Each structure stands twice: as C-alpha cells, then as structure tokens.
Amino acid sequence: MNSLTTNLHTLLAAFYTPTQDRHKILIESKAFPSDHYAVESQIRWHQRDPKDSLICQEPRQGETLLRTEDILETIEKHGHEISVVCFSGVQFYTGQYFEMEKITKAAQAKGCIVGWDLAHAAGNVPVQLHDWNVDFACWCSYKYLNSGPGGIAGIFVHERHATNFDRNRLAGWWGHDKATRFDMVNEFKPMAGAAGFQHSNQSVLTTSALLGSLSVFEKTTMKDMRAKSLLLTGYLYHLLTTEFSTDVLEIITPTDPEQRGAQLSLVFKRGKMMDIFEGLAKRAIIGDERKPDVIRIAPTPLYTRFEDVRRFVVDLKELVNEFY
Numbered sequence: 059m060n061s062l063t064t065n066l067h068t069l070l071a072a073f074y075t076p077t078q079d080r081h082k083i084l085i086e087s088k089a090f091p092s093d094h095y096a097v098e099s100q101i102r103w104h105q106r107d108p109k110d111s112l113i114c115q116e117p118r119q120g121e122t123l124l125r126t127e128d129i130l131e132t133i134e135k136h137g138h139e140i141s142v143v144c145f146s147g148v149q150f151y152t153g154q155y156f157e158m159e160k161i162t163k164a165a166q167a168k169g170c171i172v173g174w175d176l177a178h179a180a181g182n183v184p185v186q187l188h189d190w191n192v193d194f195a196c197w198c199s200y201k202y203l204n205s206g207p208g209g210i211a212g213i214f215v216h217e218r219h220a221t222n223f224d225r226n227r228l229a230g231w232w233g234h235d236k237a238t239r240f241d242m243v244n245e246f247k248p249m250a251g252a253a254g255f256q257h258s259n260q261s262v263l264t265t266s267a268l269l270g271s272l273s274v275f276e277k278t279t280m281k282d283m284r285a286k287s288l289l290l291t292g293y294l295y296h297l298l299t300t301e302f303s304t305d306v307l308e309i310i311t312p313t314d315p316e317q318r319g320a321q322l323s324l325v326f327k328r329g330k331m332m333d334i335f336e337g338l339a340k341r342a343i344i345g346d347e348r349k350p351d352v353i354r355i356a357p358t359p360l361y362t363r364f365e366d367v368r369r370f371v372v373d374l375k376e377l378v379n380e381f382y
C-alpha cells in the first residue's frame with residue numbers, strides 16, 4: 059500500500075499515542091531524512107515539541123556505527139517515557155543491520171511500541187517480524203525488491219494487534235471488510251491485520267511491477283539468497299580490504315557479516331569520491347553517492363555474480379591509479 063513515508067505516517071497515527079508521561083520517540087540520529095521529518099511532524103501533530111519528545115541515538119564520539127549496548131542503555135534509561143522506538147532494520151548510510159530482535163525485546167520490556175523501517179532490509183536480510191514480536195514495520199519495494207522508484211510499499215502489523223479495532227487509525231475504504239466494501243455503507247468495518255490499515259485503491263502499474271519482481275523471488279528463498287549474499291559481500295569486503303590502503307578508502311559498514319546486509323559503504327579519501335563515482339558510472343557500474351565522501355555498493359545476490367564483484371574491483375583499481 060502507498061509509499062514508505064505515507065505508511066510510516068499511517069502506522070504512527072495508530073501506534074504513537076503520546077501521554078503526559080510517555081510521549082517520546084526514539085530513532086537513530088542519522089535516520090533517513092524522510093523518517094526524521096515524519097517522526098518530528100507526528101510529534102508536532104500531537105501539539106508536542108520534538109525538543110522534548112524526540113530522542114536521537116547518536117554514535118559514540120569518533121564512531122559512525124551505533125553500538126547495540128548504547129541503544130539498550132538509552133532504552134533502559136528512558137524507556138518509561140518512550141512511546142515508540144523506530145529504527146531502520148538496515149541503516150541506509152552505513153549499511154548496519156541492527157540487532158532487531160534484541161532491541162525489540164528490550165524496548166517492549168519497558169512498555170514501548172517497536173516499529174521498524176525495513177526500506178533497506180526487505181529482500182536483503184532475513185527478518186522474522188512475527189517471531190521477534192515486532193509491533194509494526196514498513197518498507198518500500200524499489201530497493202532490493204526491484205519494483206522501480208515510487209513502487210508500491212508495504213506494512214506489517216503484529217497479529218496481536220490484528221483485531222484491536224479500538225486503536226484509532228486513519229481509515230479508508232480499502233481497509234474495509236472486502237465482503238461489504240462495495241455496499242457503500244458509512245460504517246467502517248476494518249479487516250483484521252495489516253489489510254485493515256489500507257486506505258485506497260492501488261495503482262495497477264505499481265502492483266504489476268512488484269508482481270514481476272516477486273515472481274523472480276519466488277524461484278528462490280531468502281535463506282538461499284542470504285547464504286549467497288554473505289559470500290558475495292564477504293568476497294567484496296575481502297578484495298577491498300586487501301587491494302586498497304586505508305589511505306584511499308575505508309569501509310564504514312560493520313566488519314561482522316551478521317551486522318550487515320549486501321551493502322558496503324565506502325569512504326573515499328582526499329576528496330576523490332565524485333571522480334571515482336563518475337568513473338564507475340562510465341564503466342556501467344552503478345553505485346550510489348552520498349556527499350561528501352561515501353559510495354554505497356550493494357552486490358545484491360539476486361542478479362550479481364562473483365565475477366561482477368571481481369570486475370568492479372579491477373575497474374576501481376584502475377580508477378584509483380588514475381585519480382590518487
């Protein structure tokens with residue numbers, strides 16, 4: 059349904075119910091800007107000030123990644139005043155795959171609702187939303203799910219909330235009981251679960267694009283994809299760390315394969331990032347640049363071969379020789 063930011067708003071509208079004592083939202087300090095805007099505006103929507111109601115988890119001084127122990131400490135210290143904890147499953151900038159189960163459990167033990175933005179996790183890393191007892195999650199489908207920019211997004215609502223119709227929500231006819239949707243009555247009767255949070259008729263073009271991609275996913279499993287992904291990204295990590303000095307590039311994504319998905323975020327030193335990025339693009343190697351110095355490379359296992367990874371590193375070496 060919808061797009062990701064719209065879905066985050068939809069879910070926060072239902073799950074962020076601030077009270078005098080419990081009104082805070084905890085997010086990562088470098089959350090994707092749209093998530094940050096959404097969360098801040100939700101706080102304001104409730105006539106509250108983000109200065110009082112938003113906690114941004116910062117990395118330690120001189121570090122880029124967030125340590126699980128620090129997130130857990132924040133939850134321990136502030137959990138009683140936090141309404142919603144909402145991190146990304148895989149951080150868009152660093153590629154860090156957060157310890158979702160541990161964080162969910164700790165926050166729920168303090169009475170918080172826990173939601174995840176899975177934009178960079180869906181189709182990339184295995185997640186067990188139900189088993190991990192996650193309250194809600196949302197994602198888009200135009201990254202690892204390949205449905206094209208603006209493609210249809212998705213939501214998850216845990217089964218234990220499925221038939222809690224007392225929780226207020228932003229309603230629309232597409233969330234209404236399918237059996238009577240076209241009776242055109244004015245009494246809203248939501249479907250159980252995530253389906254009942256839909257608003258509108260969805261574009262057939264976006265659903266078809268996703269269907270095409272999912273039909274390819276159906277030929278494999280996330281277990282097999284993850285197994286290949288660990289090898290593929292491990293291979294890339296190995297080549298990058300053995301073929302280049304840290305004077306040229308550094309990887310900020312976690313070293314531990316369990317704490318990352320397919321993506322590696324490479325910091326290019328001495329102001330050369332854009333030269334390298336444009337050089338790669340000319341060789342038909344498409345990454346993603348984040349100014350001032352990061353290129354994100356993700357050998358997604360669905361269609362990237364080990365040979366592609368090797369070729370990337372050979373081409374990168376030529377570019378480094380040219381520009382450094």
Ligand SMILES: Cc1ncc(COP(=O)(O)O)c(C=O)c1O
Pocket residue numbers: 061062063064090092093146150175177178198208211
């Ligand atoms: C982590 C994250 N959140 C939100 C968005 C915004 O997605 P949408 O344009 O579908 O609202 C993106 C898009 O790149 C994203 O990566």
